[in-house]
Amino acid sequence: EVQLVESGGGLVQPGGSLRLSCAASGFTFSSYEMNWVRQAPGKGLEWVSYISSSGSTIYYADSVKGRFTISRDNAKNSLYLQMNSLRAEDTAVYYCARTLPWRTYGMDVWGQGTTVTVSS
Amino acid sequence: SYVLTQPPSVSVAPGQTARITCGGNNIGSKSVHWYQQKPGQAPVLVVYDDSDRPSGIPERFSGSNSGNTATLTISRVEAGDEADYYCQVWDSSSDHSWVFGGGTKLTVL
Numbered sequence: 215e216v217q218l219v220e221s222g223g224g225l226v227q228p229g230g231s232l233r234l235s236c237a238a239s240g241f242t243f244s245s246y247e248m249n250w251v252r253q254a255p256g257k258g259l260e261w262v263s264y265i266s267s268s269g270s271t272i273y274y275a276d277s278v279k280g281r282f283t284i285s286r287d288n289a290k291n292s293l294y295l296q297m298n299s300l301r302a303e304d305t306a307v308y309y310c311a312r313t314l315p316w317r318t319y320g321m322d323v324w325g326q327g328t329t330v331t332v333s334s
Numbered sequence: 335s336y337v338l339t340q341p342p343s344v345s346v347a348p349g350q351t352a353r354i355t356c357g358g359n360n361i362g363s364k365s366v367h368w369y370q371q372k373p374g375q376a377p378v379l380v381v382y383d384d385s386d387r388p389s390g391i392p393e394r395f396s397g398s399n400s401g402n403t404a405t406l407t408i409s410r411v412e413a414g415d416e417a418d419y420y421c422q423v424w425d426s427s428s429d430h431s432w433v434f435g436g437g438t439k440l441t442v443l
Binding site: 249251258259260261264273275276309311314318319320321322324325326327 | 365367369371375376377378379382383388418420422424429430431432433434435436437
């Protein structure tokens with residue numbers, strides 16, 4: 215079964231850091247591009263970051279550029295999101311999502327999400 | 335930056351047809367993807383590349399895209415279709431960003 219499982223969410227103070235992980239199984243992780251998408255409470259979906267299958271190409275939303283770092287370990291079938299200088303507006307459920315394997319950039323598999331709360 | 339506009343809500347009676355629109359400048363030139371999200375659950379891809387369905391998605395879900403509007407059509411609506419629906423495109427013109435519409439709440443009356 216194709217599956218993505220996020221972990222690492224929690225409560226953190228403003229200005230703090232957190233590292234999210236996403237464990238992939240049931241498919242050849244190293245062949246797929248991946249994304250992080252977040253959803254603030256009661257709000258819509260917001261794309262956060264993208265990484266190519268090899269990790270050589272990375273993009274970020276303007277709202278997190280310079281504060282968040284996406285990475286992957288294909289040997290461990292894992293995707294990561296290092297979040298620094300966290301703000302209250304980063305409070306959200308964070309999903310990892312697999313990119314469709316052709317260049318139209320939809321997302322066909324999603325994890326269940328992990329909740330990040332930034333509050334003092 | 336590229337903007338996708340969806341109606342906040344659409345209501346339809348069971349058995350009828352629901353149409354959810356997604357507006358964007360020349361969106362017909364882009365590939366549009368649609369997601370269904372039920373409360374407390376992760377999004378699920380229901381239509382990709384304007385009009386294709388992933389395996390396991392009922393034929394009742396279909397999509398179209400032309401000009402400045404993409405449309406998700408749900409035929410013979412069921413109570414279980416009640417959810418939020420989001421459209422999404424990839425915008426290569428603005429530093430490579432993935433853009434979501436604001437979402438549409440589908441209510442089955």
